[in-house]
Structure formats: C-alpha cells, structure tokens
Amino acid sequence: MATNRTIAEIHILQTMPPSNLNRDDTGSPKKAVYGGITRARVSSQAWKRPTRLKFRELVDPNQLGIRTKRVVEVLNKHIIDRMPDTDPQLSAEVAKSILLVALKGKKSKKKDSEILVKPRTSKDSGQNDDLEQSTYLLFLGSHQYDELAEIAVNAIASGDPTAFIKSSDVKKHIKAIAQNDRAIDVALFGRMVADDTDLNVDAAAQVAHAISVQRVDFDSDYFTAVDDVKQDSDEEGDAGAAMIGDVEFNSATFYRYANVDVDRLLDTLGDANATVQAVTAFIDAFSTTVPNGKINSFAHNTLPDLVVVNLRDTQAVNLAGAFERPIAGDIVANATKALVEREQEIDASYGTTPVHTWVVRVGKDTKAADQLAARQPLRDVLTELGDAVAARLVRE
Structure with missing residues (x-):
C-alpha cells in the first residue's frame, strides 16, 4: 500500500439534547435506516455550512471565498x-x-x-x-x-x-x-460550474452524514402562544392560546466523520503555509460548530464528548461500521469502546495505522479512547497537527 499520502481525518462522538438540527421538506428531523434500525441523521451540507462560516473567525477574510x-x-x-x-x-x-x-x-x-x-x-x-x-x-x-x-x-x-x-x-x-x-474554503469544499468545467475545483474535504449511534425515536413538542393583550383584558372571557402548533425533535449521540486530502489541498492552494492553516481551521471549525436549525427553540449548543484526529499516509477510513449494531446502555461509554475497537481492528487488518493520532475527550465515559492516544486540549492538538502537516509537506 502506498505510503506517500497525507490525509487528516476527524472522528467525533457528540451528544445532542432535544433538537431539530436538520429538517426535511415536512419539517421533521432527518433520519436514516442503518443496520436495519432507524437513526437520527444530519446531512453533510448542514454541518459544512456552520463549519465554513466559522472560518470567518479563524482565517483572514481575504483568504476566503x-x-x-x-x-x-x-x-x-x-x-x-x-x-x-x-x-x-x-x-x-x-x-x-x-x-x-x-x-x-x-x-x-x-x-x-x-x-x-x-x-x-x-x-x-x-x-x-x-x-x-x-x-x-x-x-x-x-x-x-x-x-x-x-x-x-x-x-x-x-x-x-x-x-x-x-x-x-x-x-x-x-x-x-x-x-x-x-481561497481556502473553495479549495476545501470545491466548486462545480456546469457551464464551464475548467472552473471546477475538486473538494479536498469529505464530510459524512452524521448518524446516531443508537436507535432513535422521534417526538413532537406541542406548543401554544398566548396573545398578551387578549390575556390581559380577557374581554371575551377566553384567555386561551392565540396560536397552537407542534415541532418534531429528537435527541441522540451522533458519530460524525470528515477527512481532508492534504495533498489535493496543496495542489489547489499552491502554498504549504496556507494548506496547514486550512487543515487546522477545518478541524477546529468542524469540532466546535453545530447546525442552527431551530436553535432558538432548543439551544442545542453542545461540544463533542470525543474527538479523535488521525493523520494517515494510506487512505481515509470511516469508522461508521462500529455502530452498525446500535449502541445500548451507557451510550457514550459503549460508543467510545466500539469506536476504539473498530479503529484498532481495521488498522491491524489493513495496515492503515495512522502516523499520528490525537484525542480530545470529556468525562469518564470516553476513557477508552486513551488506548489510541493521550488526552489533550483541542488547542494543543491543533498546534501539533499543524506542525505534523507542515513537516510532511516539505518537498525534497
């Protein structure tokens, strides 16, 4: 297997409270059947947009599209x-x-x-x-x-x-x-122009649809809105609701995955420093953002329970197979164990062991991830990742 590639990938377990992150055309939270079980789903584009918008805080706007x-x-x-x-x-x-x-x-x-x-x-x-x-x-x-x-x-x-x-x-x-x-974000997310294929840019980043690691049931929140003036005067003898409705929601622990082909990114940007900045900004933004669907109603501003960042020289590896059988019991703890076991077994079987691995985790339930790498703050991980990518981009 070739060993001259550089691929940065990120695996995330993130628990979301009751929320409606990403709606379908009927307003219901998106879902998918995986392993024969209904899961909560958030489309890749729903997470790519907040990731891209976060770049405005992390990167000089002149370097963006x-x-x-x-x-x-x-x-x-x-x-x-x-x-x-x-x-x-x-x-x-x-x-x-x-x-x-x-x-x-x-x-x-x-x-x-x-x-x-x-x-x-x-x-x-x-x-x-x-x-x-x-x-x-x-x-x-x-x-x-x-x-x-x-x-x-x-x-x-x-x-x-x-x-x-x-x-x-x-x-x-x-x-x-x-x-x-x-532009960094154009290089990462690509551009497709049907009228002139010469303008097309192949995306260096791939983002998977997030799926829940467990079976998920979908609930509905019945709500009412009261007319303040009517309530205060009660002239009609009816201080009831002026509007009623319902909003569907769910809650779940999601497995999120993305990768960046660093070599392709360098080919597009043509600059090693910009490439390093793009990789670290992507990992930072993807880790710390959430889709804002119905966010004022649910305030679902969580951060991940677990972030595993790998730098591979073989190929990108999505670990969703760890959750083909739905997780039960202590969801985060058992999901962490399943993720770690899946990575170790795949790397042993296919020779895909990363050249570097970093772990950011919260709480005792994610302790199993220490088998992959020592726990570190995200800031330190981004610094070390940038240094490792820069070292690999040095061309003889």
Missing part, C-alpha cells in the same frame, strides 16, 4: 472601491462584461442573457435589484474579485472598456484568474 448569485454586484463594489468617482452604471456594465468572459465556457451554447440574468426580486428587498445575477450560486475567492476588479479599472481607464475586455490577451487573463483559485 464568497458564494453568491450576486456576482455582478460584488465585482461592481470592488471596482467602485478602487474608483469611487466612476459612474456606477459604467462600472456595472464592465463588471458584467468581465464576468461573462470568466463564466462562459468555450463550448457553452448558452446566450449571455442565460448566464447572467435579471433577478425577480421585490422592490422592497433592500438589495440592488437592477444588476444581473448568475443563474446558480457561484463560489469565487476574494482574491479573484480583487484581480478581476484591477482588470476593470484598466478597462475603464483605457477609454474603450468593451474593446479592452475583448482583446485576446485580456480574455485569457480573465479566464486564468477565474480558474486559479486560492
């Missing part, structure tokens, strides 16, 4: 920031022209009006509804907008922006900027 349909508006703002006296209508037209070059693939049969379209929005939305939007959410890095804005400034200064942008050298430059992304 912007995911939006309002691409003309964003680029136009970058242009105006550089040329405050520019006619906003002119800068918007230049922004649109540049983005059409960036987004339209060589083989695309779409018209310009099908790539950037006028939005159908309310006049009271408070947004700039006059500017075209892309037909899909587009994930571009802040640096890309900066570089495209510089082209726009030069185009406006030339006196003939249309001719400037249509020149072959400028068009190649625009395409190169759009294709060469260096």
